[in-house]
Amino acid sequence: MDNRQTKTDVILIGAGIMSATLGSLLKQLVPEWDITVFERRSAAGEESSNEWNNAGTGHSSLCELNYTVEQPDGSINISKAIQVNEEFQFSKQFWAYLVNSGVISNPKDFIMPVPHMSFVQGESNVAFLKKRFEALSVNPLFEGMEYSDNPDLLKQWVPLMMKDRIVDQPIAATRIESGTDVNFGALTRLLFDHLQKNNVGMHFNHQVDDIKRNSEGLWELKVRDLASGAVRRHAAKFVFIGGGGGSLHLLQKSGIPEGKGIGGFPVSGLFMVCHNPEVVAQHHAKVYGKAAVGAPPMSVPHLDTRVINNKESLFFGPFAGFSPKFLKYGSIFDLITSVKPHNLVTMLAAGAKNFQLTKYLIGQLMLSKEQRLEALREFVPNAKGEDWELVVAGQRVQIIKDTASGRGTLQFGTEVISAADGSIAALLGASPGASTAVSVMLEVISKCFPQHIKAWEPKLREMIPAYGTSLLQEPALLREIQAETSRTLGLTNGNGASGHGDKTSALA
Template sequence: MSNRETKTDVILIGAGVMSATLGTLLKELVPDWNITVFEKLGKAGEESSNEWNNAGTGHAALCELNYTVEKPDGSVDISKAIQINEQFQVSMQFWSYLVNSKLIKDPKDFIRSLPHMSLVQGEENVTFLKKRFKALSDNPLFEGMEFSENPAKLMEWIPLVMQDRSWNEPIAATKIDSGTDVNFGALTRMLFEHLESKNVEINYNHSVKDLKRTNDGQWELKVQNGNGTVERHTAKFVFVGGGGGSLHLLQKSGIPEGKHIGGFPVSGIFMVCNNPDVVELHNAKVYGKAKVGAPPMSVPHLDTRYIDNKKSLLFGPFAGFSPKFLKTGSMLDLVTSVKSHNLLTMLSAGAKEMALTKYLIQQVLLSKEQRMEELREFIPGANSEDWDLVVAGQRVQVIKDTEAGGKGTLQFGTEVITAADGSIAALLGASPGASTAVQVMLEVMKKCFPQHVDEWEPKIREMIPSYGASLMENPELLRDIHASTAKALALKTEKELAYH
């Protein structure tokens, strides 16, 4: 065992986009705090944040149908869409601040304008999309959204999707040009480069094995370095941002808030187009409707992506199952996450989610040709030889007991578990995740550093002008922010979008 023992103000576990965001916010607010990062892999942004392990969608609820639910009376509930859009605007403001402050050099290296579209087939789905369009387009957050069921207009919008299509059922789409493609891997790496320049100690190939409270209320971490030796590090505050690895560390912390929580891992597979001529024919993120029994993160979508400044085309995700909680995790992750306190919660979820289990088994057994058949619902003329499979990241869906869903309810979303005294916080869950990272980390800071929030507020407002305000209720502020973020991030402005 190494004799190395260090004391620091803040420890961030995991070098993903969440830790990068929290570290950057804290360094702007309290530059003199000492921050240490531990990452078990060799560099930043290699798991969920990596550009090949997520969809690269700037989630603002512009095209994702699972954020707008049809209620029993036939109306469409857009409350979740509003919440996610507002949260994405917060991220955009913070990223703009980083660019304007020269902390990030070229925004094109991580974000680009890209139309977001929803596409549905069948009379019932077209009726739903029409209602959704009406509900959203009345809201200033979704200004500029268009709806069409005219084949000629759709051919103009999405030629690759419309060519070779038979017209045996109604088809419709919505389109909004203010959508974005975001390379969260590139953003994560930029933020960690910046943190390193600010004397944040970043330790790669360091795996956190255990953590416990000390008598004076701090946290002591047992960390194994790349040589296999174990070090001890103490901090006043710990953020567990280890993606799927967060649940095990939360359990080891022993905090009561971490009890009765389980995790269910779902893996993803995308198809990537290797034919540049096909890639050139498509320029949008086009989201469809999830199949019955499919989890929300398995909504099929056909995405233009920009990775390493190269245009790519991906389709998916196809859901899969692996007991690993991380892509680089252990086959024992799921089994070892079951404890006496969450056993009943996990068993209840298993009984409730038989349809999901059946769906995942079916997805795992799909052949490439069967996957191609699903792709052909989007691109009727797709050729198998133009497409390859790429395995995306693992997502651990949170299972917990809720009032609404009862024992063992599967949660689809991003969850933060915080100790009552605010000394530790752990991030669990999946989409919209990275897109809402800034809002999520602001909430972590409010809960964990309540004594500092008032003194930090002026600086937070400088970084995020809309802080504490609802953009939906302040259309003028919303317009100002759209204009300033578009300028800073080199995105299309409102005027350009209107002209287009």
């Protein structure tokens, strides 16, 4: 081991969309800071951020039914939907800033307009969807949303889904044109390419084996070069652990008390993918349904138009599975080695409380190809097996921790865990993840650099016009910012109007 120590201002662990976003924000705010990135894979965006490892949905609650919960009194709680939508607005605004400032030359390299839809069958589900539509469509964030339970109109919206469908029960859908398909892998690579050109040290094939506080108060990392085997020490004032499923182990090694008692449960995913141009041409939307009983929110079935390398394809899924790995390219010992004395009881409690999830995962693992095709045919009635192939997606690690609702609570979503002094932070969790990267990284900046926030506010507002503002209280400003952002990102429709607000809400 080389005992020499290399010092820097900021170390980012993991070259995914989260580190790319934080690095890009910090480089704009304090360009003089030295930033170093360590990534165990050979390139950026190879794990969860990769375009083949996620659905590419710009999560903004336009179609995801799990963000709107029906209350015991029958009303629809839309607070989570509003939160996720507002967070995605931050991402789009920052991306637009990067386009305007020349960091990204062509937004079509990573983002495309694709309508977002929700589709349900059965009387109770149709009633739920209509109430959801009525609750959302009056909100400025969801202007332009349409609802229909008319099969003839649905044939126009989703011809592939309606072809050969036997309509023997009520069906309905909502549709909003301002949805997006985002290639987070491409965006990650674009951001890191720019950072590397601006003197950010990128170290691929480098694995962080350990992380400890040293006598100087710096965080010291033991980093192994996977190509040569050489081990070196690197130290920084601030460390961000953005290693996806690998973050939990590194958080535990840091020893900070805020990381105690937290566990993780890995869920793998698979998609069925269609490249047949005749089939692909019949569908242009991201269509989300309702999750099966016992399924985790990330397993809501959806049929998606995807744009990867300028070529359209269709994704259907995800089908959940179980692997003890925390990363797609991780170790089968990841789960067992994450169990520590401080989180053992929490993990055992989670196992006892989540019988339905366990049962669901076992059922998913046992599905045959024909059974997966039957699930697909709920969306595409005439789907043919030869048109669809199975693709293994990324690993997601759901957070397990003790909460007010009890021990061993399985958390869905993302969470920032940071030391009291803000010198180190880790991002844990999964969806909506990448879509809300800018909002989540602003949380990291706020928690970890409170002493700089006042001085940074003017630049933050330049990059993200809605920063520090409740746009819901200023609908005119909201529409203005959305229109400008959509124009910059190439998300406008043919007549130049923004996808948001260019259609009135309609019942058909």
